[in-house]
Amino acid sequence: MGIEKLYYMQSTPPRLQNPESKLYYACRSQPEEYELVARHVQLLSEVVGHHFDITLITIPQRDALCESILEENGVHGLVTVAALPLYFxxxxxxxxxxxxxxxxxxxxxxxxxxxxxxxxxxxxxxxxxxxxxxxxxxxxxxxxxxxxxxxxxxxxxxxxxxxxxxxxxxxxxxxxxxxxxxxxxxxMVTPLCSQLTYAGMLSETVPVTCGTCEVPTPPASSSAGDASSEKDAPRKLQLSAEQDHVYAKLRDVNFSNVAPILKSFSKQMTKSFDERNTNDLTQLASFVKRLPALQGQSRSLAAHVDMSVHINRIKSTDVVTEMLEAELSLVMGHGKQLAIEFIQELICRQFNVNAVLRLLLLLRITNVVSDKAWAGLKQMTLHAYGYKFLPAFSAMESVTDSSAVNAHVLTQLRKRLSLAVSEDDAPDQVLFGMHxxxxxxxxxxxxxxxxxxxxxxxxxxxxxxxxxxxxxxxxxxxxxxxxxxxxxxxxxxxxxxxxxxxxxxxxxxxxxxxxxxxxxxxxxxxxxxxxxxxxx
Missing domain, CATH: 3.40.50.1910 (Sec1/Munc18 (SM) protein, domain 2)
Structure with a gap:
């Protein structure tokens, strides 16, 4: 016996045709996931009228929370609980x-x-x-x-x-x-700053789970009609420098250096595929042996080109450049008032709320802000985006209190650690203007x-x-x-x-x-x- 089919966790349980089927759930130690499993078990018992052999595998270990949620929903006796010690x-x-x-x-x-x-x-x-x-x-x-x-x-x-x-x-x-x-x-300062490496910008523009992401469809091909539907199917990309030679070269470089690297790979691929035109049988045999690896590298190159186009379209805007300058001003301790005015401008334009909150939290951690100025920024944000974001300001105060870095500490670190990036290191910087x-x-x-x-x-x-x-x-x-x-x-x-x-x-x-x-x-x-x- 083996695995018949894999399902993603959804609001409704999977449809099982065979009453003898065994159902396994694998989930992390999160209350929402345990509640969903309990709901599935209830629906299977009520609607199907049959008690399947169900096992809940908790990752990475069993916990009392799982047991209590299953008991509260009355399904503890219907589920076998096991653990999979999958940590890192x-x-x-x-x-x-x-x-x-x-x-x-x-x-x-x-x-x-x-x-x-x-x-x-x-x-x-x-x-x-x-x-x-x-x-x-x-x-x-x-x-x-x-x-x-x-x-x-x-x-x-x-x-x-x-x-x-x-x-x-x-x-x-x-x-x-x-x-x-x-x-x-x-x-807490570093994760609030915009990343400039290829891997960092990729993670900020597309969702990445366990080192895997979906390659966005290029805009040009999305309008090609039904003929390109197969080509436009979602492509999975494993972001591993060990398995992907293209990604290994791109991962740690500043995004401004990505295009020359992709161009170099493209020239190498063209040269390698030109070897198929030879009349020498020995060289042809060598090419055939390398063909699967070349095809894999070609697919990887195409995926990273499409990904780079997607990143460039999102990140190469004037407002992103202004955000980078505002982040640098806040961290390096100069131009605080200009940064505050830029944040106010973003709020008035109802720019992406996560970007606004990042700058607000960075402002509160790295600088001394008067209660009056902070109350004004808070009121502007809530009026623009809604009072559902009121808890975010309470959470920001908690982050500020628990953060080891504050305005006083950052003043010491600026003097001692040489945070500013020199002109010689600017082409390889990972954050804008700072380490x-x-x-x-x-x-x-x-x-x-x-x-x-x-x-x-x-x-x-x-x-x-x-x-x-x-x-x-x-x-x-x-x-x-x-x-x-x-x-x-x-x-x-x-x-x-x-x-x-x-x-x-x-x-x-x-x-x-x-x-x-x-x-x-x-x-x-x-x-x-x-x-x-x-x-x-």
């Missing part, structure tokens, strides 16, 4: 993600730490799979400290099981790794051996934001005491593609071999939806 999914050659946008937003915006035990479990599973031992754990932020505390408890349990003989893995032959736990709330905050001190975190190495960061951020180096995990005794250049960076609350690009460059320049883990790959608009999505 590899979505790129050096990037693993939990792909959990809702819990990540809840951590950043509402200080909901429900995802942290899952992160700690995921790190334990990952270390066992990699046969890694955390020789050093560097924590930045409160969520990082909480995850480290959970890791200590899990590690002690594993050691007790190993000593009692319940676990055959005694920790021998493990490789030492440095683990960096980074709380997103230490730097991501977190990437400027990531090398310091990676090389820190003791708490004293983080004294400057602690001084700049203040005592309210904890920075610490830990070497007292029980399993750390099994690892070599020699400092390791193998670094695992774990983002609690998510990270952006622009941030990853900058960190890859800085960590590799410091002779580190980074692997990145994240609860989600963020975009500014996606983060803004967490301000009001619970109420709209």
């Amino acid at each position: 999914l590899q979505i790129d050659n050096d990037l693993f993600s939990m792909d959990a946008p809702v819990p990540s937003r809840q951590l950043c915006i509402h200080n909901d730490t429900a995802i942290l035990p899952q992160v700690a479990c995921g790190l334990r599973h990952l270390s066992q799979h990699m046969r890694a031992s955390w020789s050093r754990v560097v924590c930045a932020g409160h969520a990082a400290a909480d995850v480290y505390t959970l890791m200590r408890e899990f590690d002690k349990q594993d050691r007790r099981q190993a000593h009692s003989g319940d676990n055959g893995d005694n920790g021998d032959n493990t490789s030492p790794y440095t683990l960096l736990l980074f709380d997103r709330r230490v730097d 991501p905050l977190s990437s400027r001190f990531m090398a310091t975190l990676a090389s820190a051996q003791h708490d004293s190495d983080l004294a400057d960061l602690q001084l700049w951020f203040g005592a309210d934001t904890p920075f610490a180096v830990h070497t007292d995990l029980p399993s750390a005794a099994d690892a070599s005491q020699k400092p390791s250049n193998d670094v695992v960076v774990c983002f609690l609350g998510g990270t952006t593609h622009a941030e990853l690009t900058s960190m890859r460059s800085r960590l590799k320049a410091g002779d580190f071999n980074p692997i990145f883990l994240t609860t989600d790959v963020l975009t500014g608009d996606g983060l803004m939806k967490g301000l009001y999505s619970q109420f709209t």
